[in-house]
Amino acid sequence: MDNKIKKIVIAGGGTAGWMAAAALSKLLGKSFDICLVESDAIGTVGVGEAGIPTLTAFHRLLGIDEQAFMKATSATFKLGINFENWKNGDDEYMHGFGRVGKECWAGEFQHFWLHGKRKNINFDYGKYCPEIQAAKAKKFALSKAGLNYSYHLDATRYAKFLRSFAEAHGVKRLEGKIIDVTTHEKTGDITAIQLESGQVIDGQLFVDCTGFAALLIEKTLNTGYEDWTHWLPCDSAIAVQTNSVSEPVPYTRSIAHDSGWQWRIPLQHRVGNGLVFCSKYLSDDNAKTLLLNNIEGEPLTQPRVIKFKTGRREKAWNKNCVALGLSSGFLEPLESTSIHLIMSGILRLIRLFPFEGTTTSAVNEYNKQFTTEFEHIRDFIILHYHANERVNSPFWQDCKTMDIPESLKQRIDLFRETGRVFITESELFRADSWVQVMLGQGIYPEQYHQIAAIMKDHELTKFLGDIRQAIEKGVSNLPTHQAFLDQYCPTDVQPT
Ligand SMILES: Cc1cc2nc3c(=O)[nH]c(=O)nc-3n(C[C@H](O)[C@H](O)[C@H](O)COP(=O)(O)OP(=O)(O)OC[C@H]3O[C@@H](n4cnc5c(N)ncnc54)[C@H](O)[C@@H]3O)c2cc1C
DSSP states (O other), X not given: OOOOOOEEEEEOOSHHHHHHHHHXXXXXXXXXXEEEEEOTTTXXXXXXXXXXXXXXXXXXXXXXXXXXXXXXXXXXXXOXXXXXXXXXXXXXXXXXXXXXXXXXXXXXXXXXXXXXXXXXXXXXXXXXXXXXXXXXXXXXXXXXXXXXXXXXXXXXXXXXXXXXXXXXXTOEEEESOEEEEEEOTTTOOEEEEEETTSXXXXXXXXXXXXXXXXXXXXXXXXXXXXXXXTTXXXXXXXXXXXXXXXXXXXXXXXXXXXXXXXXXXXXXXXXXXXXXXXXXXSOHHHXXXXXXXXXXXXXXXXXXXXXXXXXXXXXXXXXXEEEOGGGGEEOOGGXXXXXXXXXXXXXXXXXXXXXXXXXXXXXXXXXXXXXXXXXXXXXHXXXXXXXXXXXXXXXXXXXXXXXXXHHHHHHHHHHHHHOOOOOOTTOSSOHHHHHHHHHHTTOOOSOOOGGGGGSOHHHHHHHHHHHHHHHXXXXXXXXXXXXXXXXXXXXXXXXX
């Protein structure tokens, strides 16, 4: 059989489908026919509105104009995530996107901070991070500030924005419901998908972006799913949009409740809210009441329940089908990583692209990288749940006492015992992120690197003081987040 790719078929037009269409058409559109099938009747999951900084790189790669994108999607800037009540029910810390303090080759900044604490220089770790200080002051600017940032965006409008981009680069969109998928009798490769209208769409490479339905990768190819519910027991979410009652803050809020946590994602024209929870401890009805009691502003939509199973597909690339987005697996939105996973899946596919047909070695390499990336992020998310001191809730107690992956246990032990964090090159979250969350969740090192103790006391005081003052000065010169949005990318989207 001639496996040479002539046509790529993307099934599904949510964030995953249109991100894939945009990137593949921009980079490979002159070499292949690309078509995307989506169904307005089925619609998209409609959530997924907070990103991490890699999204800015994705847009740069595609040559997307940031101002046009932000106006079209009513986007705001995001400098981090504020975790509220995660440790003991009455606390907060921010996981900021930037670097914290200054490190030296022998040891990272936390060792100097810990030594400072021992010498009674008692400032929050976040005082040494420009992104956290700007976020708290509700300030933002681009180049002069050098802040690491991402966006909050309207998911439906983002798909539309990417659709225009992809169609301008030659992607053909087909409307309709997929009712059948045919496979080759000998190889098992997908040969075509069939729409309700009777139309048959054949191709050589199929990208499954059908969301939780996973029509190609699972319903057709029976790939299998590794279930991580025993580590990440939340299995439900309820989402509702509200009108804005105050200026958007440049960070996502993540507020822990007795059986889950709530997100607040501020856009220019509205706020996205939701509660992620565990159905073993909270019913859908009680979750709805809890969420509606904890929103600001009037609901603009009916609260909507979404069910999920945390885990990953056994293989994201199986035969001639690559799954992207929710069809490839699900890690809950605590660290806003799903859009990033779509992006990295697309880039991995482009780097391993099977121009002459699929090979086992390329498929294996893709799946190896996919697995490693998912597992690293999984560990980081489990950390937030496991390291808690909330005593009055069975849900949090179960999270605290559950077995955790050995890889995470080793990381926590190393930090608790020595103050050290090491990451591998392929990991998404840097040591800075791990330190911020471990400290925030109450894991405090018993020791630290004595490189920090080489400094004389007055040198340490000056070293730490200079960093704080430089950040304070830099932040005081920034415009407010709202003022910056108003001049840079004001949206004309109205709340609906
Ligand atoms: C509660 C929740 C909160 C989230 N928050 C975040 C976040 O803050 N940040 C983040 O990065 N990610 C977040 N995510 C993940 C994010 O929503 C998804 O990664 C993203 O929206 C991609 O979804 P998708 O395109 O894979 O699926 P979907 O949006 O569900 O799209 C599926 C597409 O397939 C089509 N389709 C399905 N079946 C058929 C059929 N039979 N025929 C034709 N077409 C079909 C649908 O019409 C649709 O176009 C969140 C997810 C959940 C559940």
